[in-house]
Amino acid sequence: MPRRLSLLAALTAVAVAALAACGSSLEATGTLDAGKLTIYSAQHKDLTEEWAKEFQDRSGVQVQIRYGNDSSMGAQIVQEGASSPADVFLTENSPAMTTVQNGGLLAPVEAATLAQVDPLYVPSTKEWVGIAARSTVLVYNPTLISEAQLPGSLMDLAKPEFAGKWGVAAGGADFQAIVSAVLATQGEQQTSQWLTALESGAKIYQNNIATMKAVNAGQSPMGVIYHYYWYRDQGLDKESSGNTKLHYFKNGDPGAFVSLSGGGVLKSSKKAADAQKFLAYVTSPDGQKVLGTTDSKEYAVGKGVASDPALPPLESLQSPKIDPFTLNGPKVMQLMTQAGLL
Ligand SMILES: [Fe+2]
Numbered sequence: 468m469p470r471r472l473s474l475l476a477a478l479t480a481v482a483v484a485a486l487a488a489c490g491s492s493l494e495a496t497g498t499l500d501a502g503k504l505t506i507y508s509a510q511h512k513d514l515t516e517e518w519a520k521e522f523q524d525r526s527g528v529q530v531q532i533r534y535g536n537d538s539s540m541g542a543q544i545v546q547e548g549a550s551s552p553a554d555v556f557l558t559e560n561s562p563a564m565t566t567v568q569n570g571g572l573l574a575p576v577e578a579a580t581l582a583q584v585d586p587l588y589v590p591s592t593k594e595w596v597g598i599a600a601r602s603t604v605l606v607y608n609p610t611l612i613s614e615a616q617l618p619g620s621l622m623d624l625a626k627p628e629f630a631g632k633w634g635v636a637a638g639g640a641d642f643q644a645i646v647s648a649v650l651a652t653q654g655e656q657q658t659s660q661w662l663t664a665l666e667s668g669a670k671i672y673q674n675n676i677a678t679m680k681a682v683n684a685g686q687s688p689m690g691v692i693y694h695y696y697w698y699r700d701q702g703l704d705k706e707s708s709g710n711t712k713l714h715y716f717k718n719g720d721p722g723a724f725v726s727l728s729g730g731g732v733l734k735s736s737k738k739a740a741d742a743q744k745f746l747a748y749v750t751s752p753d754g755q756k757v758l759g760t761t762d763s764k765e766y767a768v769g770k771g772v773a774s775d776p777a778l779p780p781l782e783s784l785q786s787p788k789i790d791p792f793t794l795n796g797p798k799v800m801q802l803m804t805q806a807g808l809l
Pocket residue numbers: 559641675693
């Protein structure tokens with residue numbers, strides 16, 4: 468084949484492969500197909516797709532995914548009630564799962580599935596199961612603030628000396644879960660005061676990546692984010708994190724909060740057996756390995772499954788002893804609204 472033609476053929480092959488990759492997304496953007504297993508996912512798209520495609524290939528069960536964020540999807544499921552088309556709900560953080568559980572909408576998770584996960588990540592109700600974990604971190608720019616000058620606690624960010632010096636994605640589900648940990652450890656009054664200080668003293672960004680980029684670009688000395696955004700960028704080109712470092716609060720501080728992503732099967736599901744099979748796969752050693760081998764960078768919670776070796780071990784983070792199954796999403800929304808943050 469002449470050189471130019473072979474180049475054209477190669478380019479065409481690449482274009483076809485790219486199209487196929489797009490076309491094979493399991494995201495349902497329009498009307499749902501009643502014949503498929505329906506996942507409502509507030510987890511990241513890449514991770515959800517990875518799990519769902521692998522499950523579909525192994526089981527032959529056809530899957531479709533509807534995406535949203537924790538609070539809107541949780542509220543949607545509660546509103547849809549028994550007629551919800553969702554068979555499975557995956558969250559980024561546990562408060563949304565608790566909301567759906569409190570609505571009496573979840574079925575018990577099969578015992579064999581629960582047994583695959585560290586008992587720390589299984590609620591006493593056994594109506595959902597942990598599928599991944601993420602750690603709160605303080606990202607900072609050492610050219611603007613030295614390690615010695617950093618706050619000793621997440622709560623100290625409310626002090627006047629740190630006003631204007633830190634940023635956060637206050638509108639996102641990730642930060643709302645962190646606030647739920649503040650509420651669980653500090654009580655309502657302290658949390659309200661902290662949120663009021665945050666409203667006047669913090670720079671508000673669109674999401675965790677925007678917060679990290681602002682710190683990296685020197686626009687903000689510090690930012691509160693989850694760990695995986697930083698480790699992902701570090702594993703790539705460091706374009707959004709190369710000028711920054713991470714600080715871990717430790718000592719049971721609310722800033723050391725480890726948040727749990729959850730998976731549950733809806734009581735109203737007409738495909739309950741397949742839905743349970745999906746949760747069994749996600750929590751299995753193979754399903755959990757995806758967390759350590761892709762660029763998800765979230766922590767694995769499956770028994771004996773290693774997380775990405777780039778991450779500090781989960782046990783070393785000295786996270787506060789909070790029962791993740793009691794975290795109160797609606798109360799957090801109420802306090803954040805009162806503080807003028809939502
Ligand atoms: Fe996230």
